[in-house]
Amino acid sequence: MKLLTMTLLAALGAGTAQADGSHGHAHGATGSPEGGLPAMGHMDHAGEAMPLGAPASAAAEARTVTVTMRETDDGRMIFEPGSLSFARGETVRLVIRNEGEQEHEFVMDTPDGIEEHKAMMADRPDMMHQEANALRLASGESGEILWTFGDPGSYAFACLIPGHYEGGMHGPLTVR
Template identity: 55%
Template sequence: MNRLTILTGALIALAIPALASPGHDEEMAAGMPGDAGHVDRTVEVSMIETDDGEMLFEPRNLRFAEGETVRLVITNDGEQEHEFVLDSLEENQEHRATMERFPEMEHDDPNAIRLKPEASGEIVWTFTKTGEFEFACLIPGHYDAGMHGPVVVE
């Protein structure tokens, strides 16, 4: 592989998130960034691996009301790096395919957080639309190991 090929691949990996990501205040499929000063409730989410090779979120599904602003406190209680991405099933599948091609891709999206083991972070989110959405870890192999769940907004 020559230097031009490596440089081109690196530039594409850097450009894809910037081109695909809406602004931090724009509405996305599952809603939009919320105001941390006006949170309706806090939900704690844990990311774990099991002894039999599963990778899971606890809780395994989430349910919210349309218009609700939620503070999602996400903790990586596992031994591997994980991420939490909140989006539509279709958008997560597109993102997942991109991650397969560019596994070291970094994110700067308000609907996602990547955490090392024993780290915590949060996403404040307002669910502006009813429907079914998904939260998932899109690091290659993690989704297939069970690391995804439904989000229902009523």
């Protein structure tokens, strides 16, 4: 699966998680430690480059983008905003907030990676994530992903808890 390993940390009190990009092993290539443009050779577990980019250094200057996850009164499940767009090499602090009643997750990847992850979640709905490009949050929790975007192209973000994607919880992510 084309997802990177991450560590979820409790930060500044209960209900906050952070994707810090820490890895438990070497991947064979690294991005810039200063949080600049990631090396396009950054490797995931399968030994393939992750075109979406790489975790950024906590010291990197970053624009903050807040993404809210929630359910609507008519039963839909949504992200606000419903689409995301970033420049190649841009470092962004994604602040993810679960303002819904249910547990939700935020996963960003290639469309194929999202589909693969969705199939895995159908088989193992309680699967806990430890990827730098994903967060799973209980109702009322928030977390952060600090990311430097890579290759230009069309990507996606989604909640892959069974039924949530089908309930509308997905959107396009563009790197330009």
